[in-house]
Amino acid sequence: MSGQRVRDACRQAWQRNALPGLAVAASVGGTVVYDGAWGEAEGYWRGVALDRGREGILGLVAEEPLRFEPGEGYAYDNTGFYLLGVAIEAVTGTSYGAFLEERVVRPLGLRATRVNDAAALVPDRVRGYSRRGESAVNRPCYSTDNTYSAGALLASAWDLARFAASVHAGELLEPALRGAMRTPHPTGQGNELGGGFRTGLGWFLVDDGRRRFEGHGGSILGFRSALIRRPEEGIAVAVLADGGWWQDPEELALEVARSLT
Numbered sequence: 206m207s208g209q210r211v212r213d214a215c216r217q218a219w220q221r222n223a224l225p226g227l228a229v230a231a232s233v234g235g236t237v238v239y240d241g242a243w244g245e246a247e248g249y250w251r252g253v254a255l256d257r258g259r260e261g262i263l264g265l266v267a268e269e270p271l272r273f274e275p276g277e278g279y280a281y282d283n284t285g286f287y288l289l290g291v292a293i294e295a296v297t298g299t300s301y302g303a304f305l306e307e308r309v310v311r312p313l314g315l316r317a318t319r320v321n322d323a324a325a326l327v328p329d330r331v332r333g334y335s336r337r338g339e340s341a342v343n344r345p346c347y348s349t350d351n352t353y354s355a356g357a358l359l360a361s362a363w364d365l366a367r368f369a370a371s372v373h374a375g376e377l378l379e380p381a382l383r384g385a386m387r388t389p390h391p392t393g394q395g396n397e398l399g400g401g402f403r404t405g406l407g408w409f410l411v412d413d414g415r416r417r418f419e420g421h422g423g424s425i426l427g428f429r430s431a432l433i434r435r436p437e438e439g440i441a442v443a444v445l446a447d448g449g450w451w452q453d454p455e456e457l458a459l460e461v462a463r464s465l466t
Contacts, residue, residue: 253426254346259291262351276390279397279404283355290354301354313371317361321349330359333427336450344427344449356425362443365432369420369441373434382406387419387436411459416466422455433458440465 246265255261266284273280290301297304302320310318317329333344349357371377372386385406397403403410408419420433429446431454442461444454 249351253351254348256348256350258350259353262287262353273394276392278394279392283352286355287353293354305358309368309377312377313367315360315364315367317359318364318368319359321357321359323349327359331447333425333447333449335427336448341448347426352425356423360445362445365430365443365445366441369432369434369443370439373436373439373441413463416463418459418462420455420458424449429454431455431458433462435462435466438466 246269249265252261263284272278293301293304299307305318305320309315319327321327334341335344336342372383375383378386386408387405387410389403389405389410391397391403401411403412405419407421409421411418416435417437418433418435420431422432423430427447427449429449429451431442431444433442433455434440440462442458442465444458444461446454
């Protein structure tokens with residue numbers, strides 16, 4: 206198939222799967238982008254220290270086809286979260302950071318949560334570390350332009366636990382949204398089950414046969430994190446690590462949550 210025919214097919218697929226009520230989430234070279242793993246795109250990791258802007262990042266996947274139709278299979282996709290930030294700014298007319306401050310941070314009284322800014326003086330900001338052989342070293346420079354709404358937040362364990370409590374209490378989200386977060390959305394392929402989880406709206410759902418857990422993890426150069434909820438008891442466990450080589454913060458969070466139920 207020629208390059209032009211591939212691009213035309215992609216445009217048709219992306220337009221079919223447009224966000225409801227939002228005609229264009231992001232336009233890069235005339236193409237609406239709704240999928241693509243920019244972390245796997247050629248040239249992504251060579252430029253993580255650069256401020257490449259929205260078009261620079263989305264341009265890495267602008268000509269890529271959909272891996273599958275929505276609902277057909279599972280693949281974690283940072284580009285989707287990146288586009289949600291672009292959509293928020295397009296709809297609200299304000300920055301992603303200002304939107305979070307107004308709608309989440311201030312209402313919940315979060316004390317450490319903000320969009321990261323490498324140039325800002327942030328009290329108690331933790332440095333991240335990577336491995337070089339058997340030694341810990343400072344993590345490589347990483348511009349938040351590369352992650353934006355897919356991974357540019359600073360937070361504390363207390364703030365994450367407070368956010369989880371707000372979800373349980375319905376302080377921010379309407380019942381329908383909270384229900385969608387807790388409702389499994391199985392894919393046609395069911396390949397997510399191979400990872401031992403199912404997916405809700407933004408939550409990973411784990412059932413060990415006796416208890417149900419829900420939450421989300423995070424990973425970026427120099428850092429790992431996990432937030433696990435046990436909704437029936439209203440328990441939340443947050444684990445934050447400043448060593449990017451740690452593979453299983455979710456397992457520690459689950460272990461602690463199990464010990465409390």
